[in-house]
Amino acid sequence: MTQRKGAKPTISIQEHMAIDVCPGPIQPIKQISDYFPRYPRGLPPAAAVPLQQPPQPAGHTGSQRSTLPASSSSTAENERPSEDNPDRAFAGASGSATSSASPQATRRDEEPDVEAYDSDDSTTLGTLEFSLLYDQENNALHCTINKAKGLKPMDHNGLSDPYVKLHLLPGASKANKLRTKTLHNTLNPVWSETLTYYGITDEDMVRKTLRISVCDEDKFRHNEFIGETRIPLKKLKPNQIKNFNNCLEKQLPVNKTEEKSLEERGRIMISLKYNTQKSCLVVGIIRCAHLAAMDANGFSDPYVKTYLKPDENKKSKHKTAVKKKTLNPEFNEEFCYDIKYADLTKKTLEVTVWDYDIGKSNDFIGGVSLGINANGERLKHWFDCLKNKDKKIERWHTLTNELPGSLND
Secondary structure, three states, X not given: OOOOOOOOOOOOHHHHHOOOOOOOOOOOOOOHXXXXXXXXXXXXXXXXXXXXXOOOOOOOHHHHHHHOOHHHHHHHHOOHHHHHOHHHHHHHHHHHHHOOOOHHHHHHHHOOOHHHOOHHHHOOOOEEEEEEEEEOOOOEEEEEEEEEEOOOOOOOOOOOOEEEEEEEEOOOOHHHOEEOOOOOOOOOOEEXXXXXXXXXXXXXXXXXXXXXXEEEOOOOXXXXXXXXXXEEHHHOOOOOOEEEEEEOEOOOOOOHHHHHHXXXXXXXXXXXXXXOOOOEEEEEEEEEEOOOOOOOOOOOOEEEEEEEEOOOOOOOOEEOOOXXXXXXXXXXXXXXXXXXXXXXXXXXXXXXXXXXXOOOOOEEEEEEEEEOOOOHHHHHHHHHHHHOOOOOEEEEEEEEOOOHHHOOO
């Protein structure tokens, strides 16, 4: 481009942005990655050439940088010539990395990659101190959560917001979940809180396992699991407190198909009595506990229906009143079925619990079936009623997620 004599040289904005405005010759602005070169597994051809050249005179910068030990590499990187030529700095750092006498490289190889480890493998999860008591007379399991020590930190501040939740296995569901309050910013929480399961039978004490999980509450993300411990209930003796101080373990896998088929929806207390004077079966619906929440507010509006089948005339249906916003309703209602004592061996009592909804169909919560074709506690309850006339027999039963008519006993 020609320029008139005496005129000021014009520089385009593109040329101006490409000028390093420091004293000296005009040089292009380097990228930030040039100041922090990455070293891949093989040396590029441009970096490998200086290493293969014969030794140069002492004044030559390139040969000095390729032969400097690792201890002086940090000083050489601060020099201006290496900044002007990133390839030369890259070659010098590559040469020092391959040197067998480099303690920095050896130290870097020995340091573990924290992100590559599962944190549960390299750190302890903490211990949990608690006690259990099975009240056989009242069919209650009292779980006292005392304290935890040395919990794994889950938050950026090096602390956690821990709480404890309980499940009964098999059949874990929201219906049988209990939880403590949350304690904030601590690795050694003290709860001193007692959680109680009602409707626990002797059969449950034989086949059930209590899962105690410690979790970290997070307001903006999902709560994080810290650790758990499991206690088979058969280890407990009736009416005796047993203390535990267990180390927390990683979460164990759960068989989803088994859990789905055995999903529990709560407990119900039923009384049976055959009245010989009136020749009728008196069915009492006393109360429910730990029902599944069916509404968006975390509660249900439960009521109970009973059938004595087979019911040819379809007159055996009875229904309790609706209890609003509760998962532990008390009904204390009784229904009478006129039936001969000998015919009871051919009948099945079906009890279902429903959630009442306005303007749409009611939701099924759970059900149970008692009779000759039942098994376990349900069969035992029916036999005790037949053997003890004019005597009220009360039992807790587990509600399942299947309608009683489809139960496979």
